[in-house]
Amino acid sequence: MIIAVDGPSGSGKSSTARGVATRLGLQYLDTGAMYRAVTWSALEHGLDLDDLAAVAERARAVQLSISTDPQRAQFAADGVDVTEAIRDPRISSSVSKIATNLDVRAELIRRQRELIEASQPTGGAVVEGRDIATVVWPHAELKLLLTADQEARMARRKAELAEGAVTADQLRDQIVRRDADDSTVSQFQVASDGAVEIDSTRLTLEEVIDVICRLAKEAEAASRDRDS
């Protein structure tokens, strides 16, 4: 089973997808981490992020190692562990430049499909991002759009950062400006065909995980009925 989870920044995709994958014994793919790792690599190589061809070349060249174990978040780029570095505000503020480069997207979508295919012999994966149900894996057995209102998303992001780590303007940039830029290349503001929208504004993380696990069981049963 492939479960696709898309949605805006701070809606809870990573924490929810990791929780669902753990409970259902599936792999977990954080596609945003791949865009972040390419951003890290481009900056390490001193590239101008507006040089679309040079950045796309870097995306094709960089060796990415992505853990799909929901219990062990670990990412490496060209052999360097970037698990922590890719969460730095420096990366968050520039990653949209990489994610709106269409040649970078083509390369990362190709790699994401390979990782999803590799997950199938062990039962599948929960895959989260912005374009999973619409572009990367439209035939996912369960497609979800996870939303929450803007105030809740900003409050959640603020709560997870150290006191004073970002200013109010930086916080708004990480959520509102990033969604505006990212939505120029992906459609994650409204549910696509066959996707179920879950508004998590008034739900706890555990409640969202419960809802998704129930939907996954229903999707699995429906698929068994179709096959028999």
Ligand SMILES: Nc1ncnc2c1ncn2[C@@H]1O[C@H](COP(=O)(O)OP(=O)(O)OP(=O)(O)O)[C@@H](O)[C@H]1O
């Ligand atoms: N339903 C929820 N209720 C309260 N807090 C939540 C809920 N879901 C997630 N959170 C918290 O909100 C914060 C942001 O969640 P998370 O990083 O999973 O979002 P995201 O959609 O993956 O964000 P981004 O796309 O920016 O990486 C985390 O601290 C997480 O623990």
Ligand SMILES: Nc1ccn([C@H]2C[C@H](O)[C@@H](COP(=O)(O)O)O2)c(=O)n1
């Ligand atoms: N499938 C995806 C995943 C992510 N992005 C972009 C959008 C974000 O600005 C950036 C980092 O994602 P995050 O870790 O914050 O979820 O990558 C995308 O365009 N498509």
